[in-house]
Amino acid sequence: MTATPLRIRKAAVLGAGVMGAQIAAHLTNANVETVLFDLPAKEGPKSGIAIKAIANLAKLSPAPLADKNLAAAIIPANYEEDLALLADVDLVIEAIAERMDWKLDLYTKIAPHVSKTAVLASNTSGLSINGLAEALPEEMRHRFTGVHFFNPPRYMHLVELIPTRLTEKSVLEGLEAFLTTTLGKGVVYAKDTPNFIGNRIGVFSMLSTMHHTEKSGLGFDTVDALTGPGIGRPKSATFRTADVVGLDTLAHVVKTMSDTLPDDPWHRYFQPPAWLKALIDKGALGQKTGAGVYRKAGKDILVLDLQKQDYRVSEPKASDEVSAILAIKDPAEKFAKLRASSDPQAQFLWAVFRDLFHYTAYHLADIADTARDVDFAIRWGYGWKLGPFEIWQSAGWQQIAGWIAEDIAAGKTMSSAPLPAWVTDGRTGVHGKSGSYSASANAEKPRSSHPVYARQAFPDPILGEKFDQGTTVWENDGVRLWHAGDDIGVISFKTKMHTVNDQVLDGIQHAIGLAEQQFRGVVLWQPSEPFSAGADLKGALGLLQAGKLAQFEAMVANFQATSMRIKYSLVPVVAAVRGLALGGGCEFQMHSARTVAALESYIGLVEAGVGLLPAGGGLKELAVRAAQENPDDPFESLKKVFETVAMAKVSASALEAKSLGLLRKDDIVVLNSYELLHVAKAQARAMAESGYRPPLPARAIPAAGDVSTATFKASLANLAEGYFASAHDIEIASRIADTLSGGKIERGSPVDEAWLLALERRHFVELAQTEKTQARIAHTMTTGKPLRN
Structure with a gap:
């Protein structure tokens, strides 16, 4: 039972x-x-x-x-x-x-x-x-x-x-x-010990960083430059994180450690430094009070300077030597150079890592069942790329252990507590083929066999873990079609940020053809975020600047053909979305038989931001849906989506994407992104089981017509009057309105998908030839930010 x-x-x-x-x-x-x-x-x-x-x-x-x-x-x-x-x-x-x-x-x-x-x-x-x-x-x-x-x-x-x-x-x-x-x-x-795993190790890491900051005399901004993305941690690094958490909250957690861990060999460090107490006493508690270690003054970010006892302009910068060391790919070489360098910043970083490794190894047996639990707690709770044991193991376990032991003997470490015997028993690390080390059981323990994890085909890997990547059926430079030994194919993109270029377009079309012959369904899924950042702007701009208009038009037509191939595939195509699904990425999921989206999906038709309009069938699809929802008056359904597209809105979640009209009501939202592929495959299989057929081509779509376009344009006039939109913004939005409404025809006139796609293409190609749009594309490519011209 x-x-x-x-x-x-x-x-x-x-x-x-x-x-x-x-x-x-x-x-x-x-x-x-x-x-x-x-x-x-x-x-x-x-x-x-x-x-x-x-x-x-x-x-x-x-x-x-x-x-x-x-x-x-x-x-x-x-x-x-x-x-x-x-x-x-x-x-x-x-x-x-x-x-x-x-x-x-x-x-x-x-x-x-x-x-x-x-x-x-x-x-x-x-x-x-x-x-x-x-x-x-x-x-x-x-x-x-x-x-x-x-x-x-x-x-x-x-x-x-x-x-x-x-x-x-x-x-x-x-x-x-x-x-x-x-x-x-x-x-x-976690075991029932104070602060459990995440805060026990995470807060110790902050305390040790604060201790070494004072000892080294480095500025808070310099330490943040050293302890952020350069070492695989979030941009907020150490002191900015303290400001965000709240200095009073941090002090409270530290007090809990001090009160409840009297026998910890590092106990004397479990107290807020004098400067932190002084800030709290002044009511400068960090971000929530507008000042803490940092504060804003106009456009400047100021940082507390302990020497001056006042704020100065923040200038976060790692030294040239340390920047060069942190750029080294091989972790063993990187740590050797950090330890050998006489640069105060390198010495600081070595000391911070050394004391973290020392503390974590010393306490593994009493706080966690395995080293895996410690590494995941720090990665998932503090946003580090690798947990402390993973960093140590990747840098050469025994080499680092030897150096820590030397520093303990030389009195350089924060505590003189010896390293546990298991650390130096000749092992190469704590994560291996048979699992992760449990110091309390003195054994390697595999991952949990709880049935819930059967839903994760590609869980978050711990150092050294490799998951079966499936069997490749076909690939080109743009996409790979593969399967995991079952009846559902998977199409994954191979481009950077999973952007869409000619190889991706041709690849999807070819892969769907193969899927129709070999599989019961197919899923569009990427092994890592994002789903797709949209069209490859660089390639598009190149064609325009070289005056290759015919090739540019052909690329747009091919984009639309790919969306239509997805929509009318004989086997269900399910889009499995997480992270960004912008522009063409959004359009592909709109044409799929169903979308399964992780809650944290940020979906949008953002072309207006680069001076264009969606032309991968997105506007056509919105017009078709509006007509299906409200055949007597499609304008009613178009109002909300017009604003979504004209303002290049991006949803802040998959649920919001439904209310913006970018996901359908019956699309599925999944909260655990590691379960996305499992759920998407189950959907594809269920649709196949139900005797899936693609939709019938929409041949008599009632258009909202020129009255609709005129109404949209009237609302745009108010924006122009109030200087909320430039003339070029109005031009783009007017063309979006014209496409959604079906062009210069009477309200209720029947149109088909080919008509709407031709409208999209024409407006897209005409906009792309304007100087202002080309300036927007170039600006976005170089700065990553939109240009309002």
Whole structure:
């Protein structure tokens, strides 16, 4: 008999602070009905605190809700009147302030109202989960666990799951599946130790960086230049990250470490430096107060200078020697040069890495089950390209271990604690063919065999992992058609940013022909983001500047032919979208039989930004859909999409792409992008099973006509009057309006797809020949930014 699966229909979040409200928002993004609780308000409606927190979600950036209309679905509640609402809740996540006494008091209050099968979880970041469990009635303890989301919960992939001694295995497995598929997270199991894995290692790394910053006398801006993308970390690096997190929040986490880890050999460093205390005392808490380590003054970014005890203009720059070392591809050579260099910046970087490796190895046995859990926690929770063990292993495990041991003996390290014996047992690292090392079990452990991971054909790889890339059926320089031993083909692009050039266009058409003979369906999917950044502008501009107009027109016609080949394929073509799907990339998914989009998909017809209009069949498809939705008056359906295209809007999520009319109502949104290919293939197979046929060619599409174009142009006149749009913007938008409306014909006149495609092509080619459009294309190619001329 298998355990009953965990079915979560409804959730409750206790605590409407920033974190609690954002967890409620993300549950709602995933279509989980959610009640958000807080204390009763002293004035106004009793649930006023929760009501205000829900309203505030719209103001937060980055946006916690994937579609702002979802805010209305969150149910505000308070502990005085609404505890009865807990009766039919399947998951309760407590996210109140980090005070053990407050949490225990709340558990006592809710216990009588929670159903016998509900799972309870605390989103604490540092308190003992076993300690919290003791406040619960005995019969609830086996359904209680720690579940630690990282901020902001919609975007951060990491969730730490922290079982107590009594948490039932079935509860953990059910929760792991829910967090992975429904909420789209990467789950790491952590032991019940203060700050768990992510913050224990991540905050230590920040503290050690702060310690070495003071010791080396380097400026905060210099350290940020050294500890950002150059070493595989986010642009916000160290001190900018501290400002974003909030200096008071950082100090609180550090205090938790100081209070709860008295025996840690690095304990004396668990305190905020004097300058950090001084900033907090002044109320300079970082980004939220407008000043912290950095502050803005007009257009300038200022940085705190400890020598001057004042702010100066920030000039982040790594020395020439260190820049050259960081550019070295081979990690072993890079680390050898860092350690040998006498440049203070190189010495600083070596010290920061050395103390991080030392600390992480020393604590592996007590904080995590395996080295893989540590590396994923840091990658997913802190945005590093590689985790600490991966960096160490790639640079030569024994060489680095020897250097750390030498530095410990010479008294150079932050702590004199010896490296654990396993570090120097002759191993070449902690990740290998049979899994990742567990220091507590002294064994290699493979990846989880939880069935939820069968949905990930290409999971996030740990160092050295290689996944079967499938069998190539056919490829050219643009695309590869392949399969994974099943009946669904996959087309992947080979170009940079998956842009679309002639090889991609010809390749898709040829690959679909092969798929019709060999497969039941085909999926357009890229092994890495983005889905496609659109047409290859460089090639297009080259043809124009060389005066090869006929070739340019032929390329546009071929683009449209490719979209139509996708639409009228005899086997279903499913687009699997994640990341950017711009211009032609957006048009390809519009012509597919169905799109499966990751929640974090940023979709848009952005051609107006480079002085063009969509001409890969996108406008034609929007006109066809408008006529299908509203045959008597297609203009009604065109109004919203006209604005979307004319303003080159890009959706901030897949859900928003639906409301902008760029995805269809029945397109599918997936929260875990690693499951995208699995779901897309399942869709293609289901359509094939249902006896899929391509749509019948649309031969009598009622056009919105010249009245529609005139109405759109009238609205553009107001923009021109108010100087919100240049004359060239108006020209582009007028041509978009003409194409969507079917040209200079009477309202209701029947047109076919070929007619609309010819309109698209004509306007596109005419715009492309204008000086202003060519200037826009060139400017975007060189700067990556649009030109308003």
